[in-house]
Amino acid sequence: MDQQLLVFLKVAEHLSFSRAAEALHVSQPAVSQNIVNLESSLNAKLFDRTNKSVQLTKAGEIVLHYGKQIMTLYAEMEQLTDDLLRDNSGPLAIGSSYTYGEYILPHTLARFRAKFPRVTPSVIIANTHDIEARVASGELDIGIVEGNVSLDHIQVKKFASDELVIIMSAHHPLATKSEVRIEDLEKQTWIVREHGSGTREITDVALSLHHIDPASKMEFGSTQVIKEAVEAGLGIALLSVSTIRKERELGTLHIARLPNAKITRDFSIITRQSEFATKAMNLFYEFICTASAESTSMPG
Known part of the structure; x- marks a missing residue:
């Protein structure tokens, strides 16, 4: 230099x-x-x-x-x-938006490290827009996001789908109903993520698409805090099914779905457009795509 x-x-x-x-x-x-x-x-x-x-x-x-x-x-x-001198080893800077990063990525990395123990990953968790910017600047090798990518010179590959569901406290009055109606949902306080979050982006789209105009909203910058707030009865929220596995097992949260409406989004891998990539990047990229393909092809 x-x-x-x-x-x-x-x-x-x-x-x-x-x-x-x-x-x-x-x-x-x-x-x-x-x-x-x-x-x-x-x-x-x-x-x-x-x-x-x-x-x-x-x-x-x-x-x-x-x-x-x-x-x-x-x-x-x-x-x-x-x-060029390394054999399936080296550093790997990964960035992920909150849903994938907090609830799915740790399990993915555990399997990846078991297969490639000489790769040393570091992880940053932030919202989709932050991860996109850090990948574009070269601060991160790979990003995993759930929102739309807007910057140029970013390569995007969708690798998995994610379902989002309406959640409420197990003691919420709507939890006893076999089917929720739009007018029921409009009367509720909706607890949402901050702007720039992929979950917030799809929540706004879903509300608009189904013509739901909530009576009020509360905004939090963490999925975990949103779950705690919903459990406490502060309101309802739209979250990924991946984020509420433990709460469903414990019976503290109830899931509701809109009639004839399944809300899904894609998880995407983002990288900078470049002729070159490290071995660690290529190994992780191939691993996560292959693991996703295998999981979606499994019965059930």
Whole structure:
């Protein structure tokens, strides 16, 4: 990696020449000289410096933007060349939206690690839009999402289907009814996920599609909190059947479905468009697609 660019990025991170020198374990004059040389080669001033502060100029902001991309590409180059010497091993940065990440991914990773113990995954759980952005920036190798993907240069492969059902407390008045009606559902408080969540996206679509206008809504940023709120009788919600297995076994939640209406969505794997992928990425990609195909082909 170019030393001048590396020093620039560290100064831009700390907005301090002295703290950048400490982080790089070099002298402050060495940091200053690298910045002078970079400014000279670019014929542009990158920092506005006073006795009290250091700020990026407009040119500095441009160099920072592209410098981060260069750092990401350089790290990828190192990883991919090193990957040629590896045998089914290496790091793997996975991002997942909440439903899959909290309730399905741990079981998938356990089976994957049993087969490929030398792959070392790290996992980030966030909403669909956050995962999409992190995959696009190169922070994540692979994303698993349940919402629509809007960014360019992202490859999307649908690999599994998911059913969503209306849930309520086992003691809710509607739990005793053999069939729920639209007017019954409109009178309820609906507990929903935050905007940017794949579950919130399909909830809004389902409500609109079935012409349900809830009397009120409550918004929470966690599926687990929504389940707790529903169990406590605060309202009803639309959640994946994958998220309520334990509650169904315990009998604390009741499932209702709209007449003649099955609400489903797709789980998708997302990756950046690239000619290259690490062995760890390819192994996990193939594993999750194969495992999904086998589960959907099983009877029952």
